[in-house]
Amino acid sequence: MKQSLRFQQKNILTLLLVLVFLWSLRVIDWKEPLLHPGGGATFLQIIEAMLHPNLSPEILLLALDSAWVTLTYAVAGMTIAIVIAVIFGVLASGVIQNSQHPLSMLSKRFFRGLLGFLRAIHELVWALLFVSAFGLTPYSAILAIAIPYGGILGRIFADMLSDVKKEPIQSLQSTGASKWQLLFYGYFPLVRANMISYTMYRFECAVRSSAVMSFVGLGGLGYQIQLSLDDLNYEEVWTFVLFLMAIVIVIDGWSSGWRSRLSKGSSRFSMLSFLLSLSLVIGSWMYLYKVEHASFFTLFTDENGEYAKKFFLSLLGIGEETPTFFSAQSWIHTLQLTYDTLMMSIIAIGMATIVMLITVVPAARNVANGKLTMSRSFFSWVSFLLIRASYILSRAVPELIWAMMIIFIFQPGILPGAVALALHNFGILGKLCAEVIEDLDERPIRHLSSSGASHAQILLYGVLPSVLPKFLSFILYRWEVIMRTTIVVGFVGAGGLGQQFKLSMSYFHYSDITLIILCYLLLVWLADFLSELSRKAAK
Amino acid sequence: MKKLVSFLAFVLLLGLLSGCAEDKEEAVEQEETTKQTLKIGAIPDQDVSVLSRSMGEVADYLSAETGLEVEYVPSVDYAALVTAFERGEIQLAWFGGLTGVQARNRVPDAEAIAQRPRDEEFHSVFIAQKELGLKSLSDIKGKSFTFGSESSTSGHLMPRYYLMEEGINAEQDFNGNPSYSGSHDKTYKLVESGAFQTGALNEAVWEAAVAEGKVDTSKVDVFYTTPAYYDYHWTINTLEGYDSGVKQKITDALLSMDSEQQTILDLFQTDKFIETKNENYEAIEKVAKQIGIIK
CATH class of the missing domain: 1.10.3720.10 (MetI-like)
Incomplete structure (x- = not known):
């Protein structure tokens, strides 16, 4: 009886979701034509261009260069994201807090909430906000990637750490290990494989995010795609898209290879992968410093601080007669x-x-x-x-x-x-x-x-x-x-x-x-x- | 343990690297300030390749005239240029009417200094696919329509204003919502390719496209031209930290361009630059307030 009820619950849910979908279709005015009068022709042009992308040497070179920029921003963003994720993830998992203390519960909640907030806002929104606050530096893109990805990774790390099997930890504890020793010799080795595999998966996503950062004026493959689209040059668009696909496929293959080796415990491939990621990280940051002349610390000048402050004050509507969020009409419109x-x-x-x-x-x-x-x-x-x-x-x-x-x-x-x-x-x-x-x-x-x-x-x-x-x-x-x-x-x-x-x-x-x-x-x-x-x- | 050591070593290495880079950075910056680089920008209202060619030439010319190092900084959208101008990252900018007003509202001491003769009496054109046979502005009701960039004067603000004067509500009276193509070139390309039936853009860009054969006038043509208004102009920032004579030097350099600088002037589709002043754009500001773009 109980089982059939559970079975019913699943079916009811499915039915409900289908109904919600059908109901959502009502918003679209189906009587009006959905396509532009010339939409079909444009569609054919785009599809036709896909069959013969522009493969001239200068476009390929440009694509290679932009692909590198995209990769660099993604790697740099992920580096900071991992730092955020490890620090906040450990704090949010509660493994280093004293579980008896009432404050520890609270701090765990707080860090979980913080990670939730970090990941709630899409990276491109962060990018637009950072460009307004800090200007057009590569760090606007890198931080915009780092924050939401730090949030997502941190949340997963926290879950992994708190789901660790208790027995090995308890046995370490009984030998008198301190909280920190428990963390480094107990928790981390146990979750390492999972952490790496999830980080690699997120890295693939970060490359795509990095490509769209160009939308706010920061270079890379997305910027080239945008320029080519502006000229309605679809052949070039597909060339750049193919490069983006190539990076994603390579990373996908690498990460699944690494993942399967990790579970089998083959150390040679893991070591190689580790060295490769290390050199990617170093290479990317070097490139940012040497070629793009972007030093992280120049972000924090007084002048920048002044503009950032001005921007955040105007976000809060200070100095405005009636900030939008106090007007009922704006609320209705926005809702x-x-x-x-x-x-x-x-x-x-x-x-x-x-x-x-x-x-x-x-x-x-x-x-x-x-x-x-x-x-x-x-x-x-x-x-x-x-x-x-x-x-x-x-x-x-x-x-x-x-x-x-x-x-x-x-x-x-x-x-x-x-x-x-x-x-x-x-x-x-x-x-x-x-x-x-x-x-x-x-x-x-x-x-x-x-x-x-x-x-x-x-x-x-x-x-x-x-x-x-x-x-x-x-x-x-x-x-x-x-x-x-x-x-x-x-x-x-x-x-x-x-x-x-x-x-x-x-x-x-x-x-x-x-x-x-x-x-x-x-x-x-x-x-x-x-x-x-x-x-x-x-x- | 070994891993921990190597990790620490790596962190140290990174720290050292950033330290080195930091020192160099400062050295470079100091050099730059003694040389006084002047950065110029332009709203990206047309094809990027054309724009970077013409602005590159302007940079070279200004550099020769003023003895400063002048650099053109491209920007992806209109608002980005206004923000960069406000932050003092751009000292001289080629703005449209609306972006100029936005910029001077944010930097009250900035000044509009030069414009083309045609900018005193600028027009927008409304274009449509020829087969539709549109005759007047009111015929546009029920057609699909695209503006240029939302921050454009001749591609959005003034077309929207004259539509309003004609009693056409842009949000309700078109076939679907109006689109924002992003640039004037893209607007005519989209109408020509058939993606949109009608659009509005800058008259100068349209004329250049027709003259250079970039647009097929048997497919798409103008059916309405707006009354005149003030539009594009050069605006100069406060130039804090520069020698006091620089502002005058730049103004003179712009105003004294003649047939010797024909290549630059051609790219701007003009034969000279003339004086202008902030007050010329009060009408634009009024329209922008009426439409709700400026609060």
């Missing part, structure tokens, strides 16, 4: 945009999910090689490779860059934003979910297949029931991420809070910015809360 943004995120995750569900079965390796379905065919390998390639393309291109292209095709509004977000996320969802299928217990499905079930039937009766909880949890997790990113696609005209944010930045209406960020944080927290709640229900 309307907040609602639109929420709908954009739901439509985005809904579309990404639909495309993922359609493609995920042939994208699993054990389906392609016929192990799962007991039917091998040449066709299934072709579709496997095609779909996997589309996943890589989808996730390698950041949402913002998808949005910049899509805005040429769709009417401005929340739909192009949702499509851009969906395009980036279906690849990620597809990859994660295909891996779930690959890890499936094959026996029940083979049985279905041998009794003559079609592909659709296998999906419906064999695969879906057993993978649904994991799929749901990935979908909800991606929804949280999408929520954070909605503001970014708005910057290029895809509607919602982001568009208003960009306009207010251009008009120097800084107290508007505060109101928009407040509403944005509200959304992010709402999304985290709802997704946590649903995940618990789905378990």
Whole structure:
């Protein structure tokens, strides 16, 4: 009885989520044409250019140079992020605080909250704020990457540390080890492998973030993509996109290699990887100092402090007659945009999910090689490779860059934003979910297949029931991420809070910015809360 | 333990490196201040390649005339240039009407010093795909539309103002919301490619595009030209820390350009620069306040 109730709970949740998605579609005015009158033609131009990117030597050289800048900012940002994550992660895990002391509970809570705040705001928003406060230095980009990534990594580190098995720690403790000795000889060695593997995964994301930093005027691949898009030169756009994909693929391969070696305990590869990351870190910082002449400490001059102070005071609306956040009308307007943004995120995750569900079965390796379905065919390998390639393309291109292209095709509004977000996320969802299928217990499905079930039937009766909880949890997790990113696609005209944010930045209406960020944080927290709640229900 | 040692060594190394870099940095900076580098900028309202060529030439010319080292600093969007100007990172800037007003509101002692003759009577043009057969501004209702940059005078502020005068609400009367393309060149390219049916841009950029054959006028053409207003101009910062005569020298250098500097003047599509003053842009400020861009 209890089990059937749990089963029901899952189905009810799924039904509810589907209904929410359908309801969100109401916001779009389907009677109006969705595409620009010339949107179709532009779409064809973009696709056609993809088939023959511009591979002339000077463009390739430029791409190589920009790729290096992008990588440098990502590495430098990650270095600071790791420092933030280790310090705050340890404090938030509570392993060095005295557990009996009442204050320790409080400090743990405080640092957890702090990490939550750091990761709540998207890196591009940080970048825009830093550029206004510190000016156009590489550090605006690097700090903008470091803060949210420090928050995410720190939270994961804290979870890892507090989930460590108690027995080894207790035995160390019984030999009289101090708190610090426990940390360095007990906790760290136990979580090292997981920490490295998660950091590498985040590093791949940081490269993409670094590429979009150019949007605020800081160089790199994204800057070149933006320039080429300004000239509507799609052949060049694809060249730069291919370079971005190449970096992402290389890092992806490296990190999965390192991860599998870590679990097997092969020290040679790990040592090499460690040295390689070290030289990347040193190389990047050297480049920043020597070539870009960006010294970290010049950030903290009196003059800079003065401007930063002025900027933050105007964010607080000091010196303004009626700061925006005291005006009821502005609240109503901004809340309307907040609602639109929420709908954009739901439509985005809904579309990404639909495309993922359609493609995920042939994208699993054990389906392609016929192990799962007991039917091998040449066709299934072709579709496997095609779909996997589309996943890589989808996730390698950041949402913002998808949005910049899509805005040429769709009417401005929340739909192009949702499509851009969906395009980036279906690849990620597809990859994660295909891996779930690959890890499936094959026996029940083979049985279905041998009794003559079609592909659709296998999906419906064999695969879906057993993978649904994991799929749901990935979908909800991606929804949280999408929520954070909605503001970014708005910057290029895809509607919602982001568009208003960009306009207010251009008009120097800084107290508007505060109101928009407040509403944005509200959304992010709402999304985290709802997704946590649903995940618990789905378990 | 070994790892800890190597980590510490690495941290030390980093510290040393940053220390070295720090010293060098200061040395370089000191040199720079004695030489007095003047940084100039321009709003990125057209193709980046064209802009960096013309501004590079201006930098060389000003350097020869004033004896200062002059450097052009590119910027990605209009607001970024205004921010850099406010922070004193840019000493001389080629602003549009609105960005000039925004900049001088933030640096009250900055002065508008020079403009092109055509900037006294500047116009925006509304363009449309030819097959639509638009005749007057009111025909634009129900079409898809793109402005230029949201901070542009001739690409956003004045077009929006004249639409308003015509009784057209930009947020409601178009097919979908209006878009902000980012630059004048992009506006006509997007209308030509068919992505948008109509758009508004700077008359000078349009004329240059037609003259150079960059736009196909059988596909897209002007159907309405706005009344005149003041637009582009050079604005000079307070120049704190510079010799007292520098401001005059720069102003004279700009105003005395003639056929000898024809390449620069051509890039700015003019034959000379003439004087201007802050008061000329009060009308722009009024419109910006009315529309809500300036509070």
